Amino acid sequence: MSIKILIPTPLRPYAGKQSIIEVTAQTVDEALSDLVAQHPDLRKHLFSDDGKLRSFVNVYLNDEDIRYLGKGATPVKETDIVSIVPSVAGGVRP
């Protein structure tokens, strides 16, 4: 089924400058796979070389962190919204 993924500002340059991308998926993992298939430049920002989600990138299904649901295997349904929330820091370093 088709669900929406919200792309945060820092990652939009790698997602065709879009803020919302529709993907086809049954699980969160499938949703992210379809996302990076559509926008291959996103891959290295979301996944490490061994294919794991990077530790500074959190993924939410609606308002819940997937780490506290079924992680990548969490099923998704139409109307669900997946959010990618990376850590951000706009200030200058000390």
Next chain:
Amino acid sequence: MALLSETSAATLSNEEILRYSRHLIMPEVTMEGQKKLKAARVLCVGTGGLGSPLALYLAAAGVGTLGLVDFDVVDYTNLQRQVLHYTSDVGRLKLDSAIDKLNAINPFVEIKRFDTYLNSQNALEIFSGFDIIADGTDNFATRYLVNDACVLSGKPNVYASIFRFEGQASIFATEAGPCYRCLYPEPPPPGLVPSCAEGGVLGVLPGLLGVIQATEVIKMILGVGEPLIGRLVLVDALAMRFRELRVRKNPECPVCGANPTVKELIDYNQFCGIRGEEGEAQTNVKIPEIQPEELKRRLDAQEDIFVLDVREPHEYQIVNIGGYLIPLGDLPKRVHELDSSREIVVHCKSGARSAKAVDFLRQSGFKHATNLTGGILAWAERIDTSLPKY
């Protein structure tokens, strides 16, 4: 929270009662709440974009003791958003500038100044004089330092972060709630997350987020409402949408979990990597460089040099030196537009992006690519002073 044991000790003069009258007539504040505010001691780390509205509103609200930590000097690029500082303050210590304004807003606030940058050696000692910590520095090293020091000293950490037109805010390190490391156990590797110096920030955005921080500090002192604990508020100013995500306390958190591995403060610069920011020479010794004076001399001598500008088109519009524009992100797919037999001098704003471009070009067979030291900023400073800097 074991805040404010000396509440009853705080008294309000007639002048203060008049000043705070719009608080005193609210059932959520009253005289008792205003005395709590007066007895409260809040530390603002940083007096920049977030710290400005935060400190201004906390002072105006009558927070009795306000600590300020900063070592920076006001510059022109701060003025678009750091509303504590005025044009006439450029070149002054931000602390001096901030204290003038805060005293002028509310002389009843006692201000404690810490003319230093917060580090692992001084954080716990500085925190010991305060009840609530609000981090307005918005960089990873200070954020993890403030988080860990708050967990270790049992003080709430009122957090916000901004980028372009988006921000996030929460309260971490309360007794029952999660800490920042529950949300993000580790910082990103250097260079993967752009800063506002690279990515820009809408000037009002730190205003929005800093005011959210101030609101949460004041609610916590008063003990009213629903504190922003266990919730991350995401603000998108462009769409003007506020969303909320749940943040859970991670039982395996390395600092606030059941079996913590971080039991004292660590070296946070090392933990976060030394970031190769714009403006800092990312001195990778392998990247050959050319000084602006040398480039100028050789261009004047009509030597065959191709100048490549790897900034963004909107930066090119601000100022350019006639270079051929290919933004760094487009370079891999547009590299065929370049002639590998020619000498290529690459520049960006201050030298970091162009160093990456030269590295990429050299690996792609462009043996004659060099990096302009200091970018167009150095050119504007040393060669053509009529050019604007940004």
